[in-house]
Amino acid sequence: LQRLLGEGSMGRVIQAEDVHLHRLVALKVLRRKIEGVDGHKQVEQFLREARAAAQIDHPNIVRIYEISEVDGWWYIAMEFIEGDTLTRVVKASGPMRPDRACAVIADAAAALAVAHELGIIHRDVKPNNLMITRSGRCKVTDFGLVRVDDPGDPFHFTDKSVGTPQYMPPEIIQHKEQTSAVDVYSLGGTLYFALTGRPPYVGKTVMKLLKKQLESPPPDPREVIKQCPPGLAKLVIRAMAKKPEDRPSAADFAAALRAEAIDYRHDDSTIASGLYNMPPGAPYPAAASHTTILAQPVRTWRSAVRLVFMLALAAVCGAAGLYVLDRYDILTLVRDGVRQESFEPLSARFPDAPTSYGIRSSIPRASTPLQQPPPYSWIHSIDAREFAFVSSHGGLHYYAIDDPRALLIRADQFVGYRTEADARADGKTLFTPRYENH
Numbered sequence: 061l062q063r064l065l066g067e068g069s070m071g072r073v074i075q076a077e078d079v080h081l082h083r084l085v086a087l088k089v090l091r092r093k094i095e096g097v098d099g100h101k102q103v104e105q106f107l108r109e110a111r112a113a114a115q116i117d118h119p120n121i122v123r124i125y126e127i128s129e130v131d132g133w134w135y136i137a138m139e140f141i142e143g144d145t146l147t148r149v150v151k152a153s154g155p156m157r158p159d160r161a162c163a164v165i166a167d168a169a170a171a172l173a174v175a176h177e178l179g180i181i182h183r184d185v186k187p188n189n190l191m192i193t194r195s196g197r198c199k200v201t202d203f204g205l206v207r208v209d210d211p212g213d214p215f216h217f218t219d220k221s222v223g224t225p226q227y228m229p230p231e232i233i234q235h236k237e238q239t240s241a242v243d244v245y246s247l248g249g250t251l252y253f254a255l256t257g258r259p260p261y262v263g264k265t266v267m268k269l270l271k272k273q274l275e276s277p278p279p280d281p282r283e284v285i286k287q288c289p290p291g292l293a294k295l296v297i298r299a300m301a302k303k304p305e306d307r308p309s310a311a312d313f314a315a316a317l318r319a320e321a322i323d324y325r326h327d328d329s330t331i332a333s334g335l336y337n338m339p340p341g342a343p344y345p346a347a348a349s350h351t352t353i354l355a356q357p358v359r360t361w362r363s364a365v366r367l368v369f370m371l372a373l374a375a376v377c378g379a380a381g382l383y384v385l386d387r388y389d390i391l392t393l394v395r396d397g398v399r400q401e402s403f404e405p406l407s408a409r410f411p412d413a414p415t416s417y418g419i420r421s422s423i424p425r426a427s428t429p430l431q432q433p434p435p436y437s438w439i440h441s442i443d444a445r446e447f448a449f450v451s452s453h454g455g456l457h458y459y460a461i462d463d464p465r466a467l468l469i470r471a472d473q474f475v476g477y478r479t480e481a482d483a484r485a486d487g488k489t490l491f492t493p494r495y496e497n498h
């Protein structure tokens with residue numbers, strides 16, 4: 061054991077060294093007795109946290125190495141992160157620039173999307189549970205309040221509110237059904253914190269704070285950061301919608317954030333300089349021009365040689381059918397001594413090209429319905445009128461024959477069943493999605 065990293069109501073986190081593998085680990089050690097909590101349930105919840113995190117194989121989830129007990133002390137040995145929590149990073153360096161905040165929260169959203177696919181809901185997403193590594197990546201940690209989609213799981217917490225009040229979604233406060241949308245709400249609030257340096261709601265008492273979570277409209281980061289991109293502000297508002305069905309899925313949230321990060325990231329020397337932070341109200345840096353290289357006049361013979369080389373390369377590429385500069389551009393460059401700073405817009409040459417990713421302004425609430433069966437579908441070549449259910453040879457599930465998903469089964473993989481009993485006897489289970497994709 062080397063040093064104390066943190067301490068909470070459940071126990072302590074200690075930096076330690078694995079003496080066999082010679083690697084640093086973070087040991088989360090459970091307190092032997094927690095006031096008001098049954099000792100057996102206390103250990104069971106601790107085990108659930110470790111098992112849930114261990115199920116998720118994703119680079120943005122803190123890895124679990126071992127769980128064990130020594131002389132009555134239960135501990136989890138997990139990946140040691142050289143970095144700090146998002147809370148401390150923002151407090152130390154100020155609010156993050158939009159492109160950096162998007163990249164960090166997108167990492168967390170991608171990890172949560174994988175967890176949701178496994179039926180695991182974190183339920184305590186907040187800045188303190190997102191670790192920022194020295195390389196600037198984000199890792200989700202602390203699955204202490206996890207809910208597992210298992211009928212035999214006794215820890216549903218449906219009769220009490222669990223989580224952190226500043227990031228607690230309305231359905232948890234109201235003891236309603238909890239789906240993966242609770243994590244998206246909390247992550248939206250965490251994104252607001254990363255952009256502004258403050259939680260989405262504040263209150264003098266916990267009750268006043270929870271009332272704001274229930275009644276106040278979703279916060280707009282533009283009220284604090286005037287230069288916040290409109291699309292990103294709308295994304296925060298959408299993620300913190302009061303109704304779970306109005307929020308995007310974690311996967312859609314991650315995709316939209318990555319699009320925002322790409323769109324607003326500027327091209328200068330600070331790209332590789334670590335965390336990109338900015339003080340509240342500071343103007344967002346203008347994107348550097350990609351034609352800066354061409355804005356300098358020819359001053360030396362080396363510049364002249366480079367220009368000749370560029371023109372020769374353009375000619376070769378043109379001969380190979382790879383259009384780089386047309387004759388007008390080349391003549392203009394030569395005439396102006398490479399002081400030309402702009403070219404003909406790409407939209408003029410490619411009028412049919414899309415103007416954006418199509419995801420920043422709006423996130424699809426559901427996948428596009430299948431308009432017609434794909435060419436490989438069994439429906440084009442197999443007469444299945446005698447069957448009521450279908451599956452594929454290597455598939456785990458079976459589907460009603462009129463289910464749109466059934467049309468995605470290939471003809472060479474088609475298996476038909478007259479009854480559900482026949483399908484179950486073949487080792488198949490009826491497909492029932494855990495969560496609808498809003």
